[in-house]
Amino acid sequence: MRKKFDELRGLYEEAAALGEARAVLAWDQRVTMPPGGAPGRARSMSALSRVVHSKATAPEIGRLIDETWDWAQAEGPDSFEAAYLRVLKRDYDRATKLPSAFVGESAAAASAAMSAWEAAKKNSDFSAFAPHLEKMVDIARRQAEYLAPGKPHYDTLLDLYEPGMRRAGLDPLLGALADGLKPVAAAIAERSAAVSDELMRGDFDERAQLALADEIVRELGFDFSKGRQDRSMHPFTTGFSLSDVRITTWTMRGWLPASIYASIHECGHALYAMGAPAEFELTPLADGAGLGVHESQSRFWENIVGRSRPFCEWLLPRLRKYFPGKFDRTSAEQLYSAVNKSGPSFIRVEADEVTYDMHIALRYRLETALIDGVLKAKDVPEAWNAGMKEYFGIVPGNDAEGALQDVHWSQGTIGYFPTYSLGNLMAGQLAEKMRADLPDMDGLIARGEFQPVLAWLRERIHRHGAMYFPADLMKKAVGKGPEAGPYIAYIKKKYSALYGF
């Protein structure tokens, strides 16, 4: 049986290695490719994707999964072999349950919807995008039906991004999160003048920003012998292998936190990607437990570390070094305050820790209603604006800064948004547990001794790769599945001190 398992691994490795090559092309497209390269790149990507897909869905893989299944399970549920087959079978079933005509149809619809969304956003005209959204919702429902006939569609879609999570488990989590955050946001709104971010605005040399971003991620533990940091339109992380992980950042000349916190966020994703055991290379276990856990790592470093008072103590001398004269009279306390200004905003990606999850709650409400068929695509802007008024007390002046701001729905990624909030609340749980295990966590951060923090995450989260469902991984790491309490407590404590309520 071991021989058959090795044969299966060989087949998977070939598909995975070609997938790595495709990832290099995708990275290049977003980072270094000249605009003229687009048509040729589309050709190469499409050809390579077809080869990867046919290798990954080869009938031999299905046959070998079936033949080795019982043998692998007998090794024990925590064994490499059992976990390998669990994750591979899940991916394989998904990839083979969708008829190829449907795959082609949905790729074409997504491509058309993406172009329509870009144009609609530019003109701030939702009505031009509405028929495409209606189509993408229909495609998402049919996809769910193919994958799990007769099961609630949203649950099936959610499971694509957050393995094992169901709406029945998610509703109370997101509900508790919104209920906990709303009063904090309301108290902040009454004292908005108590915190100013003025000192982070001005004119900051972009080359200096990039040099600072490199220094920060290196100090946090990003290994430049196994990764790179570049610039792109939107920051992202991708990995070709466990020892080649790429992050990107962006810079805004007038707003210094953009580059600093994008870098720290993506570095958090990268440290997770770099942290899987070497034996997971070219296996389905290398990728991480799910998007929520991934986001817990990025948000942990970005917010819980990066926006903490001790981190600001560490950061301040570096700001003075890279931007001579600009921070001479700034105190760590002022810096801490400036990077934690909170308030209602239209745009999710610019939202602060307190309000971010309310943006997610709104999207979750709308996308579940779309999938349930109780909301029509054309009525999304009205429902959006009503939700903005309810959560934030503000209404966007146009659809570009309202219902058209995010790319997700145009690509048919429905069920994805909640993973951002799950990431935040898991980060809160991890921080609570880490603080108990590392009582001098603040001192370590203030002195720039990030290694014990990273080692804790490696031990509790990273080394398990995709071995466990997110909820089970959290039980292993902190003794409980996902819950909102620790994150809300963290937010209340931090912001009541910052804003004085």
Ligand code: MG
């Ligand atoms: Mg992220």
